[in-house]
Amino acid sequence: MGSMKENEAFSAMFRAYDRRIYYTAYRYIGSREEASDITQEVFLRAWRNYSSLDLNRPVYPWLFRITKNLCINRARRKSGSEAGLEFPELQPGTESVEKEVTQRESRKEIREAVMALPDKFREIIILKHYDECSYDEMSEILDIPKGTVMSRLFNARKMLKKNLEEKHEL
CATH class of the missing domain: 1.10.1740.10 (RNA polymerase sigma factor, region 2, helix turn helix motif)
Known part of the structure; x- marks a missing residue:
């Protein structure tokens, strides 16, 4: 170059x-x-x-x-x-302290639940929900078919939901 x-x-x-x-x-x-x-x-x-x-x-x-x-x-x-x-820190604003603390706790729970996912499910969640990649971009990045991306994302969301629900049952 x-x-x-x-x-x-x-x-x-x-x-x-x-x-x-x-x-x-x-x-x-x-x-x-x-x-x-x-x-x-x-x-x-x-x-x-x-x-x-x-x-x-x-x-x-x-x-x-x-x-x-x-x-x-x-x-x-x-x-x-x-x-x-x-996740980025919450921005100071007019929200109540209680609401901000609750949001931080929720973010922490979600972060922990995402990190507990197996690698292939964690990375698909990160790409879709945090990097805001399209299905085509995820397919290219992960070198897998678009249908596999969609299936993996569906399963990742299902696992994430289950993990969060189980945590709240405790």
Whole structure:
């Protein structure tokens, strides 16, 4: 990589996806600092391999796979600590403190229930509900047929609902 045109194209790709990659990493890792490090590493790897990128295909699935692999590797290295799905903090506003606390507790319950799902179901929930990917994007990212995406998402939601209901029965 080195031509002005390639540099401009890479810069445009970075601007288009840097926040999305950051938030994806943050949801997997749960640390802003580590998510920032992973985002930098994703784009460093993308820069190194940019010449092999097929520009006729969507870029995000490629970047997502790099992000996911880096997050998995980082989580494996974090021995004894909890890497997990995090959600953005609630914004201060006019809501009552009680309502805010209840919302935080609900978010924590949902996060824990999502993290308890098997990997293939957890990642489909993350892609659909937090990264807001379409079925086609999820199919491309996960390299599975669209029908499998739909089936897996249905089963993941069913498992998530069951886990949350069981927790409330206790």
